[in-house]
Every structure is written in structure tokens, then in C-alpha cells.
Amino acid sequence: TFFINENTVVVGNPDLLPAYFDSFKLGVNFLDHFTIEAYYINYDGDIIELPRQNNTTNIIAYTPTNLDKKVDYGIDLVFDYSISNRWSLYALTSFYKMTEESDFGEGFVKQEQWSNYSILQNNLTLLEDNSLNIDVNLEWSNKNLMDFQTVENRLISSINISKTIFKNKGVISLSVEDIFNYQDFETSIAYLNQSSTRFQNLDNRFVRLGFRYKFGNTKLSTNERTTDAEERERLKDLN
Template sequence: MKKWSLAAGVRVEQIDVDGVSESLGKVNTQEYLELFPNLAVTNQANENNAYTLNYKRSIDRPSYVDLHPFSTFLNDFTFNTGNPNLQLAFNNKFTVRWNHKNKWFVDAYFLYTKDVLSDVPFQDNSNNTLNTQSINLNYELQYSIDASTYQYINQSWYTALTTSLFYMENETNAAPSGNIDVVTSTTGFFVNSFNRLNISNNRALSMDVDVTYISSLLFGTYEWGGSFITNVSFNKSLWKRRAQLTLALTDIFSTQNQQLTTRYLNQDNNYLALPETRTISIGFTYNFGNFRLENNEVTTPEEQERISKKEVGI
């Protein structure tokens, strides 16, 4: 339609759930008929600039582990409990995008989720126990402005930069604290910078530097204190690019692990996991056969952005 384009679709889903608990003598039945539309309208204002308005409705489902009603004990005072009455969560996302020369992208979006699925800790102060329960929050919403660029600075330097300034908020029914609805919120900043530097003239030797910073995030009533992650890798092509040798160093400053904290009403607890995130790995890849017949398609900036966001989870 000249400067305008339209992409539209809708998915119809019939959902029937029958959960049978023989030990409790209960049957949990849920039935839904839901529509999931996806609509995008784009205006190609000129050769360099395009604007897109998008709406998408999607669904999140509880896992089988979250649906079982039993408790799993980590120790005498800490345990997790599932919930057979979990409901489906429905997401509604509105996005406005500006695309400049297929190199610069700016998105503003609003995401609202009803009955968002989450694992929420509830502490019993009289018995000194902490029970993390699978529940549906009343809602969760996000506002965000994202900016990204994917381009070659020169013949030897490729960079991909993604930033996001966002606000997250959710509401939880604190059943053990008098059934009071509690609102938790945070304003955060995210930045990821990926850089590939070709050290040799024939691009047989390259170095990747990947740096990510997140100031804060919400996981139910938990607020994550943020993290700073630095990964470096070296890639060497051998035997006319038939083989590749890789040396990778992840989280080299050991700054990825941060504390999760819940603090409201009579709830005050935190969680800190310390998995080993600082690692060194060596990899070797060899291509057999006529490897030069590989698909020569190049990842577009839009695909790179989608992959980057999915990996980070923003």
C-alpha cells in the first residue's frame, strides 16, 4: 500500500485441562477458548526511516512441576510448594518502533500480564520457615524504551549495542500477611555491548568482547540487585577456515551473582545462589565434507536484535 504495510494474524486456541490428584481426591478442570491476535502496521516514511505500531497477545502456561500440590524440602526450614489451582497468564504488548537505515532501532513498549505466574516466598515468623509457593500474581506491567544499533565501525570492528530503560511493577496477594495486596516496583537500566575485533588482516584471528549490565529486575516479590558480566573469547580459523579453535573466558570479574531480596509488611528475606560462573573453556570445531556449500545468508539486524533480547530475557 505504497508507503504503508500491514501484517496481521490471529490464533484460536481451545484449552482443556484435567488435573487429577489421587492422594488428595481432587480433580482440577479448566476450559478456555482464547484468541491471540498479532497486528503490525508499518509506515515507510522515506528511504531512511520506518515507523511500526505493533500489538500482540500471548499466553504463559504453568509447568507440571508448578502444578503439583506437594512440598519439596531444601532443608528443615526451607521448602517449595506447587499449586494445582494455577491459572494461565495472558500477555498484552503494545510496541512503537523507529527504524533508521536498518542500523538504528528505537522501541517504546507497554506490556501488561494478568495472573502472571511466579514463585513467591512466604515466611512464617512464628515457626521460622520459608515456603516458596507457585502462585498467580494479580498483574505485572512493564514500560520500556529500548535503543539498539548493529553495524561495522570499520573493516575490523563490528559492534552490537542494546540499551533499555524500563519500569516494572506487580501486585501480589500476600495471603500469609492478612490477604493484603502488595505492590512491588523497580526502575532499571540494561545495556549489552558485543564487539568483534579482527586482529589479523585476513580475519583468521578475532576477539569477542561481550559486556552486560543490569541494574535491577523483579521476580515476583523478589528484587534482584543487578549484575555486571564480562565475557571475552578468541577465535582462530585454521586450514582455510575448515577448522576453528576457540578460547572463551566467561564472567571474568566474577560479578554475575547477586542477591534476591523480599521486603514488605512482615516479610524480610533474601536468597543468594553462588553457582560457578567464572569459567575458561577451549573448543575445537572441524568441518567435514564440502563445507563451502553452506547457506550464505547473513543475519539481519532485526534477527540479531531478537536473538539478543531473547538471550537476556528483556
């Protein structure tokens, strides 16, 4: 037993059994830049770290547990396109349904939830010498079910800008994380005698300014290859 705090522990489970799953996927590429895939995954005895609260002691114990059944199926649509040699775009959206079932001794529980997960990534290179690079990333996770916990909406966002200087020896970078302040999220549990809510307020919103510089001879590897070639030629002449 590992004590996280006075009300939360992590406990092992010597009765765990192997987990098995069947996975099926069918997909097709079309119009050069699109991919669509449908998938179905059926888990038998999937192992999850399940939080269980003791209403007498007020202790929540996280312990690995075999679920009786877990089913995950959905459809993914991917768009990957290089608009030019300076600008590329990647987008993914997935609509899926998660179903979890288990018998906890005091009753059988079945939960299910339709959700959406989407990604949008932009990479842009500017200036004549391609020295300015801009990355914009958005990641959206709709309300979803995970390990008998309902996870509320979450948006992960970031922008990264970098500029090479001093003949590519130096790099100035600017990063902004959690632009919309929507990366923190809430999870809740509500079944049988289990009822709790947790809010994850993480230190994930920041602005970072950086500078990196390469000192010394940055062509050492190239010179080493040239020296090796010259040495081989010298040995040939001696022979």
C-alpha cells in the same frame, strides 16, 4: 512437595488460573543503524514462582502463584553497525518500570522499580586469512524488581578468542568469563511479614583454553554431491 533442603521446599498450586496479557509496542528505525521502541505490557493473573516464608517453621516455600496485576513498560534503544566487514558492533539499552500488585490475604502489596538493562557486543576478525576472531560481551542489569524480589546490580562479562590453524582443520580457543567478578548477585524480600536476603555465589568465573581438530576427510559432503552429479550424467548416457 519437593524438598530442596531442610529449610526450602517447592510446592505445587492446584488453584492456579490462566494468565492473560495485553501488549503494545511502537518503534521506528532511523539513521540506518538505530532502532527505538516503546512498549507497554499489562499482565492479568501473571503466574510467578513466589517464595513465601513461614516464620513459625522457618521454611521457605516456592510455589506458583497468580499475581493480581503486573505492569511492565519502558523504552528500548538499539544500535547495530558493521564498522567494516571485519568489525561489527551491537548495543542495546532499555529503561523500564516494573510494577507488581497482589493481595496475600494478610494485606495488599504493591511494589515498583525503575531499572536499566544494557548490552554491548563486539565482534572483530583479524589477520589476512580471517583466522583470528575476538568477541567481547558486556551485559549490565541495574537493580530491578522480579517476582516481589529486589535483585541488585549485576554485570556479566566475557571475552572469547579463537584462531583457526592447520588449514581450518584445527581451532585454538581462549575464553574468560566474569572478567570483573561482578556476576554474582543478591536478592532481597521485604513486604508484610516477609523478610529475607539471598546471595548467589556461583562458579561462573573461569579461564578456559581449548583445542579442536577435525580428523578424516573434511570434504566428504562436497565429494558426495559431486558423485551424485556424475551418477546422474551416467544414467543419462545409458538412456
